[in-house]
Amino acid sequence: MGFPVVGVVGGGQLARMMQPAAVALGVRLRVLADRADDSAAQVVPDTVVGDYRDLDVLRRFVDGVDVLTVEHEHVPTGHLSALEAEGVPVRPGPGALVHAQDKGVMREALSASGVPCPRWALLPGTYDDARAALEAFAGAGEWPVVVKTRRGGYDGKGVWVVGSLADAEDLLRSPALADPGLLVEEKVPFTRELAALVARSPHGQAVAYPVVETLQVDGVCREALAPARIDEEHAVEAQRAALRIAGDLGVTGVLAVELFDTPGGVLVNELAMRPHNSGHWSIDGAVTSQFENHLRAVLDLPLGSPAAKAPTLMVNVLGGAFEEMYSAYRHVMARDPGVKVHLYGKQVRPGRKVGHVNVLRAPGEALEDLYERGRHAAGYLRGDVVA
Amino acid sequence: MGFPVVGVVGGGQLARMMQPAAVALGVRLRVLADRADDSAAQVVPDTVVGDYRDLDVLRRFVDGVDVLTVEHEHVPTGHLSALEAEGVPVRPGPGALVHAQDKGVMREALSASGVPCPRWALLPGTYDDARAALEAFAGAGEWPVVVKTRRGGYDGKGVWVVGSLADAEDLLRSPALADPGLLVEEKVPFTRELAALVARSPHGQAVAYPVVETLQVDGVCREALAPARIDEEHAVEAQRAALRIAGDLGVTGVLAVELFDTPGGVLVNELAMRPHNSGHWSIDGAVTSQFENHLRAVLDLPLGSPAAKAPTLMVNVLGGAFEEMYSAYRHVMARDPGVKVHLYGKQVRPGRKVGHVNVLRAPGEALEDLYERGRHAAGYLRGDVVA
Numbered sequence: 001m002g003f004p005v006v007g008v009v010g011g012g013q014l015a016r017m018m019q020p021a022a023v024a025l026g027v028r029l030r031v032l033a034d035r036a037d038d039s040a041a042q043v044v045p046d047t048v049v050g051d052y053r054d055l056d057v058l059r060r061f062v063d064g065v066d067v068l069t070v071e072h073e074h075v076p077t078g079h080l081s082a083l084e085a086e087g088v089p090v091r092p093g094p095g096a097l098v099h100a101q102d103k104g105v106m107r108e109a110l111s112a113s114g115v116p117c118p119r120w121a122l123l124p125g126t127y128d129d130a131r132a133a134l135e136a137f138a139g140a141g142e143w144p145v146v147v148k149t150r151r152g153g154y155d156g157k158g159v160w161v162v163g164s165l166a167d168a169e170d171l172l173r174s175p176a177l178a179d180p181g182l183l184v185e186e187k188v189p190f191t192r193e194l195a196a197l198v199a200r201s202p203h204g205q206a207v208a209y210p211v212v213e214t215l216q217v218d219g220v221c222r223e224a225l226a227p228a229r230i231d232e233e234h235a236v237e238a239q240r241a242a243l244r245i246a247g248d249l250g251v252t253g254v255l256a257v258e259l260f261d262t263p264g265g266v267l268v269n270e271l272a273m274r275p276h277n278s279g280h281w282s283i284d285g286a287v288t289s290q291f292e293n294h295l296r297a298v299l300d301l302p303l304g305s306p307a308a309k310a311p312t313l314m315v316n317v318l319g320g321a322f323e324e325m326y327s328a329y330r331h332v333m334a335r336d337p338g339v340k341v342h343l344y345g346k347q348v349r350p351g352r353k354v355g356h357v358n359v360l361r362a363p364g365e366a367l368e369d370l371y372e373r374g375r376h377a378a379g380y381l382r383g384d385v386v387a
Numbered sequence: 388m389g390f391p392v393v394g395v396v397g398g399g400q401l402a403r404m405m406q407p408a409a410v411a412l413g414v415r416l417r418v419l420a421d422r423a424d425d426s427a428a429q430v431v432p433d434t435v436v437g438d439y440r441d442l443d444v445l446r447r448f449v450d451g452v453d454v455l456t457v458e459h460e461h462v463p464t465g466h467l468s469a470l471e472a473e474g475v476p477v478r479p480g481p482g483a484l485v486h487a488q489d490k491g492v493m494r495e496a497l498s499a500s501g502v503p504c505p506r507w508a509l510l511p512g513t514y515d516d517a518r519a520a521l522e523a524f525a526g527a528g529e530w531p532v533v534v535k536t537r538r539g540g541y542d543g544k545g546v547w548v549v550g551s552l553a554d555a556e557d558l559l560r561s562p563a564l565a566d567p568g569l570l571v572e573e574k575v576p577f578t579r580e581l582a583a584l585v586a587r588s589p590h591g592q593a594v595a596y597p598v599v600e601t602l603q604v605d606g607v608c609r610e611a612l613a614p615a616r617i618d619e620e621h622a623v624e625a626q627r628a629a630l631r632i633a634g635d636l637g638v639t640g641v642l643a644v645e646l647f648d649t650p651g652g653v654l655v656n657e658l659a660m661r662p663h664n665s666g667h668w669s670i671d672g673a674v675t676s677q678f679e680n681h682l683r684a685v686l687d688l689p690l691g692s693p694a695a696k697a698p699t700l701m702v703n704v705l706g707g708a709f710e711e712m713y714s715a716y717r718h719v720m721a722r723d724p725g726v727k728v729h730l731y732g733k734q735v736r737p738g739r740k741v742g743h744v745n746v747l748r749a750p751g752e753a754l755e756d757l758y759e760r761g762r763h764a765a766g767y768l769r770g771d772v773v774a
Contacts, residue, residue: 003713003732020407023430024670026713026730026742043410045432207724283411284674287725287747302720304727309696309747326390326413333689337594338674340691343413345390355413360674360696 004299005030007065009052011038013344013353014071014275014291017283019043021292027299032061039344040071055079062088069253069298071274073101074152091202091252091298092273099249100273104150104183110268113248115241117268118260119186123147125178134168137184146187147171151180155353156219161187188267190260194228195278196242199254199293202300206246207293208239209286209306214258214278220351221277223374224314226285229367230261238266245271254279254294277316277353284340284358285312310360315374317355319348321383325355332377338362339377355381391686392417394449396439397458398425400731400740401662401678404670405458406430408679414686419448426731427458442466449475456640456685458661460488461539478589478639478685479660486636487660491537491570497655500635502628504655505647506573510534512565521555524571533574534558538567543606548574575654577647581615582665583629586641586680589687593633594680595626596673596693601645601665607738608664610761611701613672616754617648625653632658641666641681664703664740671727671745672699697747702761704742706735708770712742719764725749726764742768 003026008015011033019040022029032048033041041047050057052075062068067089068080080094092100099106107120121137123130138145147168149158162168176182193214200206213228214221228235242257245268256276258269279290288296288304296303322328325343332339336359343355359374361367379385390413395402398420406427409416419435420428428434437444439462449455454476455467467481479487486493494507508524510517525532534555536545549555563569580601587593600615601608615622629644632655643663645656666677675683675691683690709715712730719726723746730742746761748754766772 002711003730016410019430020410023403023407024727024729025716026732028429041432042415043406043432045428045430045434047432287671287727296720301716303724304720305724307725324389329412329688333683333691337690337692338694340411340674342411343390345413 003027004066005046005064006295006298007032007062007068008040008071009058009061009068009075010071011035011040011047012071013039013346015040016043016344017275017280017342018071018291018295020283021289021295025292025295027295030061030065032057039346042345053079055082058083059086067091067298069274069294070097073097073273077101092255093250093252096249096251097273100271102150102180103148103153103270104181106271107183109249110245113244115245115268116265118188121184123177123182123184125181127172127177130172130177130182131165131168134162134172134184135165138165141186144187146185147182148185149176149180149182155221156216159219188260188262188269190262190267192228192230192261193269194230194234194238194259194261194266195224195276196238196257196259197254197276197279197282197290197306198239198242198246198257199290199297199303199306200246200251201297201303202252204247205303206243207303207306208243209279209282209290210308211235211238212278212281213261220316220318220353222316222318224278224281226281226308226312226314228261234261234266241266241268253297254290277356280342280356281312281314281358282306283342285309285360310362311370312361313359313370313374315357315359315378316353317343317357317378317381319350319352319354319382322381323348325381328381328383332380335380336373336377339373341377341381343381357381390414391453392433392451393682393685394419394452394455395427395458396445396448396455396462398422398427398434399458400426400733401458402427403430403731404662404667404729405678405682407670408676408682412679412682414682417448417452419444426733429732440466442469445470446473454478454685456661456681457484460484460660464488479642480637480639483636483638484660487658489537489567490535490540490657491568493658494570496636497632500631502632502655503652505533505575508571510564510569510571512568514559514564517559517564517569518552518555521549521559521571522552525552528573531574533572534569535572536563536567536569542608543603546606575647575649575656577649577654579615579617579648580656581617581621581625581646581648581653582611582663583625583644583646584641584663584666584669584677584693585626585629585633585644586677586684586690586693587633587638588684588690589639591634592690593630594690594693595630596666596669596677597695598622598625599665599668600648607703607705607740609703609705611665611668613668613695613699613701615648621648621653628653628655640684641677664743667729667743668699668701668745669693670729672696672747697749698757699748700746700757700761702744702746702765703740704730704744704765704768706737706739706741706769709768710735712768715768715770719767723760723764726760728764728768730768744768
């Protein structure tokens, strides 16, 4: 086999950040983007513009590709199954990926595997039944509860905290109840939010990154600190849960498991089967970045060390007051020669993830100083911080 | 200013390795390559194929480019001066770059700056005068001496160790004596070969990387260890020499200074004004890679920290028995999850630099173990090591 071509469905920042890893390994990327100026399309010569919802587009795209992977969960499961049936290695495979696409399927599988989850229930597809089920679910615990769409939610979209039956009225009357369907979960009184990233290859080799703690604001990841400030025992629990899920679901590539840390242990919140925001610290902070290990995993190459070179803080750069962030580079870089800036070539829109910064903790540096550095840099790029 | 476009003359591995840094910073590269399948052309969408010796090609290439830089020293100085006169920011500028193009000009400038060099002399352009000058030069010291062409040498080409006047006969009779001209230098009895890398911006900010020790075989760099195992005093001497050269010559971008370490101090051997093989360790081992700092310097952005995250060994992968190195990945990666492989997408030819590996020293790891890891990985990729 010569140097392979990895086809990536999606032209966003996750595909973009695979390119540096591909450059080093001599692996070629081919990206299926929505638009010619997408984040990844700017940096990957072999970019095809097309609609991933069209099976014929996908079929043409995979011609000459050695393995197909995805940078988002929106590709129809049926299309991926069709390609797999036609002999294309699809990694993660559709049988695994469906668990990251459908939260109902995910909860059923995780419960069957014995992975600790919040209490949950599917809501029936008709108003009266759903209302009764919701009332019974809350009655067995307490209000508020969390209602989610089974498919299509991300970054806090498709998730509602519901304080009472009256609060749920609009949701229960919405078309989402029938399609894609809703589920209800207990609202976990967590102490921290965590993410456990693993990479797993078709041969079954897996590596686990240090568990990170994340700060989520309105359902959007703002910060990730690696390693998390938690008991070793809870960190191991989280890594074990992620490794078990990857194995039981047959995941190939990176699997990100978001968890709640509670005094009684960790509970799985969400899954993603691709490089994940909570793993961006690994570009500068780990021996092998999540993007390199994703490529190595989908190519069935032995995986690289996920060890941290140094404790690392990642802070997202969200779109804010500045439309043009390059002019902020001078100040951010002059103030702190240790800040690693990663911008995605995306148009700034309020709240949109347009980049992130990584800062590595120097020996003896106070954690609050690390946070000050990372938050200042991201805030200055965004336009919130002015000095 | 929006996100800038950096034009790079040359499509080799040095331009290729700028792409990951450009991806992170959101900076766009435009590469002038010799062929559409050049190393950098494979990974940079905005690649132009053309002859850098043609000024009109260069003029068309720089249209829309914010700053022009080079990944090799072969662009005619006059062309760069013409572009500069037409208003194109050329970094390093032709007035600096000529010192990396012409060893005679370099020696004159360094001697004028008081930078410690081996004893040297230009050889006159006619046989009788050159023979007399060579005899006088050796007579003031000892045979053997080192004869070099003023221009065009690299990787041991254009350099001869000459043991006697009789040995020099062919060289003194060669057309190179008149053009590009020859110079003679004492053969320094060094204890180690070193490289001191600095990056310098048009504003005059400069940063110095940890000094590395290099192993050269037949004039070709095989290995680089950062930091070098030398006295702190000699390391500081080497860094000071590099910073002084960068300042006195007005270098912008990365300057690599190759030096001899001797019991009496360091002596400057060669200069390169671009990212350099001796700095490849910085991709994985430094907070800011030489490629990122080269881009930041030519864009006049504040420079990033050159500090090492960990002591790092770089071993070059030279072309050898294997034509197809991808098949060796499985073994190399399985044996050592800490090896970082960098291949350049170049056709394997015996002795050609086609990649390198970096290995980071783990806390407490013996240096000999680090060397074993790096040499095994590079040797296995090359095809020399079979288990």
